[in-house]
Amino acid sequence: MNFGRTWAIFRKELIHIRRDIRSLIQIILLPIMLMMLYGYALTFDIKHVPTAIYDQEQSRVSAEFIRRFQGSEYFKVSRFLSSYGEIDHLLTTRQVQLVLVLPFDFSRPLKKKGTTKVQVLVDGTDANTANIILGYVQAVIGVYNQNVVTERLDRQGLGYVKVPVTTESRFWFNEDLESVNYIVPGLIAVIMTMVGALLTALTVVREVERGSMESLMSTPLKKAELLLGKMAPYFVIGMVDMLITIAMGQFLFGVPQRGSFLLLIGLSALFLIATLAHGLLISVTSENQLQAYQMAMLTTFLPAFLISGFVFSIYLMPWPLQAMSFLVPARYLVTITKGIYLKGLGLKVLWPDMLMLMGASVLFMSLALKKFVKKIR
Amino acid sequence: MxxxxxxxxxxxxxxxxxxxxxxxxxxxxxxxxxxxxxxxxxxxxxxxxxxxxxxxxxxxxxxxxxxxxxxxxxxxxxxxxxxxxxxxxxxxxxxxxxxxxxxxxxxxxxxxxxxxxxxxxxxxxxxxxxxxxxxxxxxxxxxxxxxxxxxxxxxxxxxxxxxxxxxxxxxxxxxxxxxxxxxxxxxxxxxxxxxxxxxxxxxxxxxxxxxxxxxxxxxxxxxKAAVPEQIIAVYPDRLDDALEVIKKLPDIAEAAVFGTGLHVATLKADQTEAALREALGAQQIAIKSMGRVPPSLEDAFISLTTRAGRS
Missing domain, CATH: 3.40.50.300 (P-loop containing nucleotide triphosphate hydrolases)
Structure with a gap:
């Protein structure tokens, strides 16, 4: 291992990157764009659900019932209807996601038998959202029911009656259930995978394709020196991108960072090494740049996006996907970043994830070197 | 060493x-x-x-x-x-x-x-x-x-x-x-x-x-000196046709295009020259010039390679 030769490769790669506008864009603009996109657009918070109400009775009781919905920040009552025909149009054109229908005899059975019915129509296109909306509706009605019952008992002279069980909910770690708080830590892993693996996947195969590999190999340059020299600039870039991501999370989105900043940097660097080595492995085993790019997309970026726990919870996936996720280094970094950011965790809890990242780094590096030696000989 | x-x-x-x-x-x-x-x-x-x-x-x-x-x-x-x-x-x-x-x-x-x-x-x-x-x-x-x-x-x-x-x-x-x-x-x-x-x-x-x-x-x-054949340089008017004809002649070790003419390698130069005139004449191919030349390095290369290929 000769530091001078590695340094020569490092400097040359930096010049390549600096002169190639496409890689520059990918390095600087991509993380910023991803942050903006996911930070602002990918919100799973459901509030202000556009709601229409068809109140057929138009009584004092029904108006009181409706007011409960108007007073909640989860609903935005935008339309009052006068016929069934309008409902179909509003739901198909997605002008509203929820319709409440109060029948002509809404209050009469309530007085006589003590119970009545209301029809709830939800746009079920997105099952997850529909469930959440239905939950909100039931919660509002639950409070209404409780009020009506206690009022009734009060009138019968039973006085103020206590409800047996009430819930006192607290959400831990992400108190306000802001989705940006768990998107941003996960994004660090996705962005680092993208910059790290996609760019390095091209570097070795490019030399083979353009015919300069033969000349490089007839110099005293060692293969390990070449790989290391090619990895180093992307390591620097990956770390810079990571700092950009952290800074944007902190100052633009106000994401709290509760754990050790140094630990966050250190473990991310470890992950970056594994990802860069993975990119190099792809590069030395590919025939051309296109193939390398597709392989990198398929084996690094997509898994980091889909089965790392970045957005979709791994525990809810079918077991084959859960099993596959163990092979995705991003999974461990997502656990780490979310743990450090939201829970303020330290190595006491995160050490298994750190070990996995170490293992992945060693595995990918030695595989890349081994395949490289075999290929060029 | x-x-x-x-x-x-x-x-x-x-x-x-x-x-x-x-x-x-x-x-x-x-x-x-x-x-x-x-x-x-x-x-x-x-x-x-x-x-x-x-x-x-x-x-x-x-x-x-x-x-x-x-x-x-x-x-x-x-x-x-x-x-x-x-x-x-x-x-x-x-x-x-x-x-x-x-x-x-x-x-x-x-x-x-x-x-x-x-x-x-x-x-x-x-x-x-x-x-x-x-x-x-x-x-x-x-x-x-x-x-x-x-x-x-x-x-x-x-x-x-x-x-x-x-x-x-x-x-x-x-x-x-x-x-x-x-x-x-x-x-x-x-x-x-x-x-x-x-x-x-x-x-x-x-x-x-x-x-x-x-x-x-x-x-x-x-x-060049190691080439056993003699080289006849022929400049016919229809190069490709002439090469076809010459390749079929006996006693030709090798015939190949050389610049605007043909180089024909043979061990029996006199007989080959006569045979060349006759065969090309029969096909109405005119000979602009013909003569013996010392073998070039390319002649040597072709001669030595074909001989090695045959043995």
Whole structure:
């Protein structure tokens, strides 16, 4: 291992990157764009659900019932209807996601038998959202029911009656259930995978394709020196991108960072090494740049996006996907970043994830070197 | 090994699977010599070169380059060798100076040394005033000269030129060879593979490789003298038709297009001349001129290769 030769490769790669506008864009603009996109657009918070109400009775009781919905920040009552025909149009054109229908005899059975019915129509296109909306509706009605019952008992002279069980909910770690708080830590892993693996996947195969590999190999340059020299600039870039991501999370989105900043940097660097080595492995085993790019997309970026726990919870996936996720280094970094950011965790809890990242780094590096030696000989 | 031998190779053999790419080649190259390595495509030239510059291990046989063993001291060989390949190996998006600085770094030269040597080699190849230009924008002839400059930056005592001038125009090639001569005079040993016959004439000595075997060795003059056939140069008016007819004649060792005419190699020149006139006349092909010429290196190359192929 000769530091001078590695340094020569490092400097040359930096010049390549600096002169190639496409890689520059990918390095600087991509993380910023991803942050903006996911930070602002990918919100799973459901509030202000556009709601229409068809109140057929138009009584004092029904108006009181409706007011409960108007007073909640989860609903935005935008339309009052006068016929069934309008409902179909509003739901198909997605002008509203929820319709409440109060029948002509809404209050009469309530007085006589003590119970009545209301029809709830939800746009079920997105099952997850529909469930959440239905939950909100039931919660509002639950409070209404409780009020009506206690009022009734009060009138019968039973006085103020206590409800047996009430819930006192607290959400831990992400108190306000802001989705940006768990998107941003996960994004660090996705962005680092993208910059790290996609760019390095091209570097070795490019030399083979353009015919300069033969000349490089007839110099005293060692293969390990070449790989290391090619990895180093992307390591620097990956770390810079990571700092950009952290800074944007902190100052633009106000994401709290509760754990050790140094630990966050250190473990991310470890992950970056594994990802860069993975990119190099792809590069030395590919025939051309296109193939390398597709392989990198398929084996690094997509898994980091889909089965790392970045957005979709791994525990809810079918077991084959859960099993596959163990092979995705991003999974461990997502656990780490979310743990450090939201829970303020330290190595006491995160050490298994750190070990996995170490293992992945060693595995990918030695595989890349081994395949490289075999290929060029 | 003796001090005046730059390259010594004995019984060098390389087998890929069942294919014998190089089959028991032996030769020696003296210090300061321009040594030519000739042969048709796929003859085993590149494989031999790759065993000599430390990229490939021989299946059997042995050799030394610059005094270092080709099996055990590949790293030392690489440090003492300049290599310029047929494929352009410089980086188009780096400037002339950056390319040199990169290769200097890879050969372990200090920054000061790179600076000093860059000026020397750039003035040698006439690129001193273009250091800041992007290499990709240079014309091919100049790229080739820069490749030469980067191959000799670390002052190697031995230089390999692997079809280094392919695709370069004749004037640039001429300039290139003047530089090669100049380096040989300084004591640099130069190993050349080429398929330009005029370049082969520039070599002090040559070996001819065919199907992995060494089939001839000597100076260009010796190789030409080794041709047993006589060469008849024919200039007919319909070249392709004439070649068809001539190839069917008896006693013809080889017939091939040579410039605007044909070179016909034969052991029985008088009979062949008569047969030629008769056969071409029968096809109404006019002969503009015909006469005997001394064999060129290309004639020698074709004659020796076909003879080796037959045996």
């Amino acid at each position: 003796e001090a005046d031998k730059a390259i010594v190779v004995q019984n060098l053999t390389k087998v890929f699977g069942k294919f014998k790419a190089v089959d028991g080649i032996s030769f020696e190259v003296h210090r300061g010599e321009i040594f030519g390595f000739l042969g048709p495509n796929g003859a085993g030239k590149s494989t031999t070169i790759r065993m000599l510059n430390g990229l490939l291990l021989p299946t059997s046989g042995e050799g030394t380059v610059a005094g270092y063993d080709i099996i055990r001291q590949q790293d030392r060989i690489k440090q003492h060798l300049g290599y310029m390949s047929q494929r352009f190996s410089l980086y188009g998006d780096l400037t002339v100076a950056e390319n040199l600085s990169f290769f200097g770094g890879v050969y372990g030269l200090s920054a000061a040394k790179v600076k000093e040597r860059s000026q020397e080699v750039l003035s040698l190849v006439g690129l001193l005033d273009r250091q800041k230009e992007l290499t990709g924008l240079l014309p091919l002839g100049l790229k080739q000269r820069l490749a030469l400059a980067s191959a000799i930056l670390h002052e190697p005592p031995i230089l390999f030129l692997d079809e280094a001038t392919s695709g370069v125009d004749p004037i640039s090639r001429r300039t290139f060879w003047d530089m090669i001569y100049h380096m040989a005079e300084q004591g640099v040993t130069i190993l050349v593979t080429t398929h330009y016959m005029d370049e082969a004439e520039f070599c002090d000595r040559l070996v001819l490789i065919s199907q992995g075997r060494l089939i001839a060795e000597g100076t260009p003059r010796e190789l």
